[in-house]
Amino acid sequence: MAGRGELTDAAWERIEPLLPRVDGRGRPWRDQRQVVNGVLWRLRTGAPWRDLPERYGPWQTVYERFARWEADGTWAKLLEHVQGAMTRWAGWSGPSLSTPRSTAPISTPPVPAKGGHARGGDELEDPGRSQTRQALGRSRGGLTTKVHLAVDGRGLPLSIVLTPDNVNDATAFGQVLDGIRVPRVGTGRPRRTPTRVLxxxxxxxxxIRHLLRRRGIAVTIPERRDQTANRRRRGRLGGRPPAFDADVYRERNVVERCFARLKQFRAIATRFDKLADRYRAGVVLASLILWLRETSP
Structure with missing residues (x-):
């Protein structure tokens, strides 16, 4: 029986075949499920790796497996597989917004960063040069990281991008949009184009509006006050106001609800990892758990 926050039998059956296999050389690997549950415990509690309970095995083993699977893309592959398994994903093949499941709401909240939970070798080399590379930016609250997230109409993550907090949100939009890549079951190109972006x-x-127009994606983004004032000041030269549907825009709240669910994992709500790749791997794993919960029979 799975403990609190651990993988259920159904969830384990879905991801276990996709995990790296032991090649038979060297020492036998510790039980895969035990290790994954150890990673989830740390993700849920935000505790230092050294405080991992003994039931999950040596903390060094759990951390090294987590770091190895981040480096070889295992966590990302698991998330893509679960996304692709949704063969009846309504709306992606339709030309209109008949269902919100094809929308891609996007949002970017800052996450405070705390140091001290990384293993040896994870320390920042030179704070002056490497903070930007590690997606750390200084704001009123200190060093913080922005998590740019695109979700589907049910609030399930599709694309994850990290930037320092002092980076303008709009500059990362292209990366977020390009990160939407949901594999199909069987043959065919991955789904990459939602019907609408909120x-x-x-x-x-x-x-951003021109980019979406070129890709044939409908857009629902409110205009800023300064943009509205500037357009009116220019008169006819300012052009028409962008189309905006307030009723459709209400559906954007699903991305805020997604962040609320992700922040139930304390290691996501507060960044303890000094390396951006480690922190992003945690967000990917937490997103995987949300997908598994949603798609469980």
Whole structure:
């Protein structure tokens, strides 16, 4: 019987075949499920790796497995597999917004960063040069990280991008949109184009609207006040106001609800990892858990 926060039997059956196999050389690997549950315990509690309970095995083993699977893309592959298993994903093949499941709401909240939970070798080399590379930016609250997230209409993560907090949200929009890649079961290209994109005023720019128009994606993003005032000041030269449907925009709340669910994992709500790749791997794993919970029979 699975403990609190651990993988259920149904969830384990779905991901176990996709985990790396032991090649038979060297020492035998510790039980895979035990290790994954150990990673989930740390993700849920936000505790230092050294405080991992003994029932999950040596903390060094659990951490090294977590880091290895981040480096070889195992966590990302698991998430893509579970996303692709949703063969009846309504809306992606339709030309209209008949169902919100094809929308891609986007949002970007800052996450405070705390140091001290990484293993040896994870320390930042030179704070002056490497903070940007590690997605750390200084704001009023200190060093923080922005998590740019695109979700589907049910609030399940599709794309994850990290930037320092002092980076403008709109500059990461292209990366977030390009990160939407849901494999199909069988043959065929991955699903990469939602029917509509919903975003807040931080993503209101001509470049973003032109990008979505070129890709044939409907857009629901409110115009900022300064943009509205500037357009009216220019008169006819300012052009028409962008189309905006307030009723459709209400569906953007699913991305905020997704962040609320992700922040139930304390290691996501507060960044303890000094390396951006480690922190992002935690967000990917937490997203995988959300997908498994949603799609469990």
């Amino acid at each position: 975003g807040d005023k931080a993503y209101s720019s001509r470049a």
